[in-house]
Amino acid sequence: MSFGEFATxxxxxxxxxxxxxxTVAYRIQASGSFERMLALSLALRDREPLRQDARSRVExxxxxxGSAVQRxxxxxxxxxxxxxxxxxxxxxxxxxxxxxxxxxxxxxxxxSEPAVMSEEEVREATxxxxxxxxEDMTMVDWDAALVLDPEPDDVRTVLDFANVQLxxxxxxxxxxxxxxxRSYQLLARRRGLRGLAPAPFRADVGKVAExxxxxxxxLERVTNVLKVFGEEYLTRIYRLAARRFQLAELDASITxxxxxxxxxxxxxxxxxxGVRMELLEWVVIILIxxxxxxxxxxx
Numbered sequence: 001m002s003f004g005e006f007a008t009x010x011x012x013x014x015x016x017x018x019x020x021x022x023t024v025a026y027r028i029q030a031s032g033s034f035e036r037m038l039a040l041s042l043a044l045r046d047r048e049p050l051r052q053d054a055r056s057r058v059e060x061x062x063x064x065x066g067s068a069v070q071r072x073x074x075x076x077x078x079x080x081x082x083x084x085x086x087x088x089x090x091x092x093x094x095x096x097x098x099x100x101x102x103x104x105x106x107x108x109x110x111x112s113e114p115a116v117m118s119e120e121e122v123r124e125a126t127x128x129x130x131x132x133x134x135e136d137m138t139m140v141d142w143d144a145a146l147v148l149d150p151e152p153d154d155v156r157t158v159l160d161f162a163n164v165q166l167x168x169x170x171x172x173x174x175x176x177x178x179x180x181x182r183s184y185q186l187l188a189r190r191r192g193l194r195g196l197a198p199a200p201f202r203a204d205v206g207k208v209a210e211x212x213x214x215x216x217x218x219l220e221r222v223t224n225v226l227k228v229f230g231e232e233y234l235t236r237i238y239r240l241a242a243r244r245f246q247l248a249e250l251d252a253s254i255t256x257x258x259x260x261x262x263x264x265x266x267x268x269x270x271x272x273x274g275v276r277m278e279l280l281e282w283v284v285i286i287l288i289x290x291x292x293x294x295x296x297x298x299x
């Protein structure tokens with residue numbers, strides 16, 4: 001796929017996660033100066049062709065997998081992320097000095113901004129950085145990262161994981177918003193004479209309970225997906241990405257919404273129990289009335 005003077009490599013890498021996510025990675029070779037990297041960043045501002053191509057590839061792969069995928073469906077929600085990998089700098093210098101001396105243009109690359117940015121914006125775009133040695137440096141921004149590392153594959157894997165977690169948490173947050181709206185509608189719905197029967201309430205309670213369970217299981221999977229990292233440096237990179245992506249705030253929001261769904265479920269369960277008790281009371285009253293009528297008839 002062509003983007004101006006740049007083109008993707010013919011090989012596309014797809015990774016599937018058992019929690020229900022997929023990453024599709026495209027590579028573009030672009031050796032040269034930071035100015036050339038900025039030209040690539042600006043050329044990638046329109047990523048819609050990549051999104052459409054990635055979606056079609058994932059759909060084709062899921063179709064081939066058949067029954068191995070449970071409840072197959074490709075959601076509309078996506079998360080784009082660009083990693084600019086620099087394996088070497090000529091002449092060789094420390095990575096920290098490169099990032100400091102070229103901070104302004106690096107900020108433009110990370111933000112895909114053609115105009116020169118203010119010092120405050122440059123500082124905001126480049127302040128989250130981490131390094132292990134003198135030759136490596138990783139800068140993490142919201143939509144992109146710059147990785148100066150002779151062997152950047154491990155760092156890229158961590159950033160992929162963090163983006164998968166962000167995407168899944170956004171999807172879960174969206175699902176919970178819809179679940180809360182549907183739960184409120186079920187709770188406030190007028191039933192007329194059907195409200196005297198417990199069956200409709202039982203069905204509504206079951207729907208809310210199913211939504212609550214699915215959300216809790218997905219949150220648990222998303223939370224545990226990154227426990228595979230045993231190396232301290234990679235863990236620190238993930239924490240840096242989680243800080244930039246505001247995963248802690250998303251997690252707190254999801255937890256609150258799960259509590260709201262649980263509260264609605266409890267109210268609906270109490271309402272269903274109240275309907276059953278009222279129905280039983282009416283049955284007892286009717287039986288007593290029938291008994292009185294029968295006794296009077298016999299006399």
